[in-house]
Amino acid sequence: MVSQVRSFNRTVTERAGALNETFLSRGRPLGQARLLWEIGQNGSDIRLLRARLDLDSGYVSRLLRSLENDGLAVVERSRADGRVRTARLTARGMAERKVLDRLSDDAAAALLGPLSDRQRTRLVTAMAEVERLLTASAIQVGVADPREPSARACMRAYFAELSRRFDGGFDPDRSISADDEELSPPAGLLLLATLHGEPVGIGALRFQHDRPPDIKRMWVAAAARGLGLGRRLLADLEARAAGHGARVVRLETNRALAEAIGLYRSAGYREVPAFNEEPYAHHWFEKDLELPGSGAEVADPVGRARLPPA
Amino acid sequence: MVSQVRSFNRTVTERAGALNETFLSRGRPLGQARLLWEIGQNGSDIRLLRARLDLDSGYVSRLLRSLENDGLAVVERSRADGRVRTARLTARGMAERKVLDRLSDDAAAALLGPLSDRQRTRLVTAMAEVERLLTASAIQVGVADPREPSARACMRAYFAELSRRFDGGFDPDRSISADDEELSPPAGLLLLATLHGEPVGIGALRFQHDRPPDIKRMWVAAAARGLGLGRRLLADLEARAAGHGARVVRLETNRALAEAIGLYRSAGYREVPAFNEEPYAHHWFEKDLELPGSGAEVADPVGRARLPPA
DNA sequence: TTCATTCTCTGACTATAGTCAGACAATCAG
DNA sequence: CTGATTGTCTGACTATAGTCAGAGAATGAA
Numbered sequence: 005m006v007s008q009v010r011s012f013n014r015t016v017t018e019r020a021g022a023l024n025e026t027f028l029s030r031g032r033p034l035g036q037a038r039l040l041w042e043i044g045q046n047g048s049d050i051r052l053l054r055a056r057l058d059l060d061s062g063y064v065s066r067l068l069r070s071l072e073n074d075g076l077a078v079v080e081r082s083r084a085d086g087r088v089r090t091a092r093l094t095a096r097g098m099a100e101r102k103v104l105d106r107l108s109d110d111a112a113a114a115l116l117g118p119l120s121d122r123q124r125t126r127l128v129t130a131m132a133e134v135e136r137l138l139t140a141s142a143i144q145v146g147v148a149d150p151r152e153p154s155a156r157a158c159m160r161a162y163f164a165e166l167s168r169r170f171d172g173g174f175d176p177d178r179s180i181s182a183d184d185e186e187l188s189p190p191a192g193l194l195l196l197a198t199l200h201g202e203p204v205g206i207g208a209l210r211f212q213h214d215r216p217p218d219i220k221r222m223w224v225a226a227a228a229r230g231l232g233l234g235r236r237l238l239a240d241l242e243a244r245a246a247g248h249g250a251r252v253v254r255l256e257t258n259r260a261l262a263e264a265i266g267l268y269r270s271a272g273y274r275e276v277p278a279f280n281e282e283p284y285a286h287h288w289f290e291k292d293l294e295l296p297g298s299g300a301e302v303a304d305p306v307g308r309a310r311l312p313p314a
Numbered sequence: 315m316v317s318q319v320r321s322f323n324r325t326v327t328e329r330a331g332a333l334n335e336t337f338l339s340r341g342r343p344l345g346q347a348r349l350l351w352e353i354g355q356n357g358s359d360i361r362l363l364r365a366r367l368d369l370d371s372g373y374v375s376r377l378l379r380s381l382e383n384d385g386l387a388v389v390e391r392s393r394a395d396g397r398v399r400t401a402r403l404t405a406r407g408m409a410e411r412k413v414l415d416r417l418s419d420d421a422a423a424a425l426l427g428p429l430s431d432r433q434r435t436r437l438v439t440a441m442a443e444v445e446r447l448l449t450a451s452a453i454q455v456g457v458a459d460p461r462e463p464s465a466r467a468c469m470r471a472y473f474a475e476l477s478r479r480f481d482g483g484f485d486p487d488r489s490i491s492a493d494d495e496e497l498s499p500p501a502g503l504l505l506l507a508t509l510h511g512e513p514v515g516i517g518a519l520r521f522q523h524d525r526p527p528d529i530k531r532m533w534v535a536a537a538a539r540g541l542g543l544g545r546r547l548l549a550d551l552e553a554r555a556a557g558h559g560a561r562v563v564r565l566e567t568n569r570a571l572a573e574a575i576g577l578y579r580s581a582g583y584r585e586v587p588a589f590n591e592e593p594y595a596h597h598w599f600e601k602d603l604e605l606p607g608s609g610a611e612v613a614d615p616v617g618r619a620r621l622p623p624a
Numbered sequence: 625t626t627c628a629t630t631c632t633c634t635g636a637c638t639a640t641a642g643t644c645a646g647a648c649a650a651t652c653a654g
Numbered sequence: 655c656t657g658a659t660t661g662t663c664t665g666a667c668t669a670t671a672g673t674c675a676g677a678g679a680a681t682g683a684a
């Protein structure tokens with residue numbers, strides 16, 4: 005598997021990657037071209053450009069100066085904040101950007117050109133699959149403080165979705181509590197999933213005395229669905245519960261959340277009688293955990309240990 | 315389709331391409347690292363390195379000097395030819411190369427790490443498909459002089475394969491002739507397919523007075539099979555025959571060449587009674603060509619015209 | 625108001641990647 | 655043997671990409 009991945013990297017960076025660099029810089033240094041592209045049609049604050057391209061502030065400043073000298077962009081101060089400066093493309097800059105766009109299309113078309121219709125369809129399908137799975141693998145999952153802004157944002161999105169989907173809406177105050185304290189160690193924990201720094205999912209565990217831990221707040225952003233993230237969060241939570249000594253985990257859910265219920269069932273949860281008085285729940289589930297230390301359930305970000313020997 | 319390709323390029327070159335560059339240069343300039351890698355375990359002539367990496371001779375010389383100064387490689391004159399110099403890795407150089415190899419494995423494994431077993435299998439399968447099809451699209455097909463060395467090499471390989479596969483072998487002199495003259499314009503033409511400059515297939519057309527043109531010398535190198543190259547060569551030959559005014563093309567083949575026969579049938583050829591006395595043939599085929607100018611059959615290396623509007 | 629912070633810019637650097645012309649030695653074709 | 659060619663190296667360049675320290679203006683917090 006690893007060798008297939010390496011071979012893929014070689015082929016693809018040669019074929020697809022090299023292209024990008026070559027034509028993006030039409031006479032112009034690559035850095036300038038990238039910046040020109042990134043400014044986009046509606047302009048952009050310089051600090052955003054810096055963040056997106058991960059470049060030094062002095063360097064960006066100089067690149068912008070050269071774009072200005074070539075008459076491709078103008079830089080002016082932002083009206084909202086006098087410290088911030090905003091770059092905008094001139095008409096010539098826009099035209100140049102269109103050319104790049106066109107060249108990019110041509111390069112992509114040239115890749116498809118020599119293939120038959122059937123091959124094209126297969127290529128595009130396989131590309132979409134690779135892209136989807138590489139995106140899935142780029143998602144990072146880790147313990148987070150429920151008070152930090154991205155966790156808060158997920159929580160808000162989660163509640164908003166519940167009140168949209170539940171019959172009669174959702175009011176967090178009527179639901180069984182799970183406040184920041186309860187979702188932070190040692191009382192519990194919150195897993196946050198991020199993609200390129202953006203929060204795209206959460207899942208929480210609440211430990212209880214003399215009772216199995218509860219799984220709470222399972223949520224995946226719409227943009228990150230179909231990537232197996234729900235299953236990954238669930239498995240990670242189970243592993244952490246097991247690592248904490250739990251033999252069983254439980255959760256409750258609402259009948260409106262059909263895909264979640266499907267996930268729980270397919271992950272080995274069985275429905276049990278109500279074990280609490282959660283007013284929004286229609287189903288209660290329970291799963292027996294494997295003993296930790298078997299290795300199979302332990303989260304392993306690099307994954308070497310889980311790979312077959314070859 | 316084009317936008318999917320572009321999206322793929324963006325995602326994948328970010329994820330796979332960037333990796334390569336980052337870890338290959340561990341403290342060392344990327345150029346040196348690439349050279350170190352390319353020298354390989356058994357050493358390599360400098361001129362080969364230059365050709366493979368497409369670098370300036372002075373530049374390579376300097377890079378080698380720095381590898382020598384770091385004690386990673388030695389350069390000595392070739393025993394076969396005093397002008398040529400050969401680079402070889404020292405023990406330290408080998409060790410360094412092993413580290414790069416290991417890091418490359420790790421990077422690939424890290425890509426697979428966060429995925430489930432099922433996702434990994436799907437990813438690797440899709441990667442293989444993308445790679446295969448990108449390789450197919452990297453093959454260039456064009457008219458070549460049958461006298462040029464790569465065409466000769468294909469012809470030799472073709473005859474060798476025939477004599478290996480035919481019952482009782484194959485002797486070109488007993489077969490109906492198709493000499494260099496007959497396969498060069500205006501009497502005929504030879505299509506040569508190359509992948510990264512290496513010849514990987516041929517196909518020829520021989521025009522005849524008052525008779526439909528013959529398709530001859532259809533051959534695809536073992537390394538390039540399964541890429542749809544045979545079908546592509548055949549379609550290209552048909553298009554050129556049609557462009558030449560032919561309404562029909564014909565060909566004959568030996569029963570040992572089962573996959574070729576399958577290709578002809580599926581490409582719309584129908585078996586006809588023997589139209590010549592080729593001693594090695596068991597099957598004779600014929601196909602009606604569409605009129606040229608419909609666009610569908612015209613070879614179009616860039617392919618824009620054949621793509622759907624969006 | 626004051627002080628710390630944020631955002632951008634300038635000046636002064638460095639390293640990498642690469643090009644080009646010419647020198648020199650070995651080899652090959654005639 | 656001669657002259658052309660091939661392969662390598664050196665010297666002298668250039669451009670790109672990027673880093674770092676500090677200055678100065680605008681803003682926000684106390």
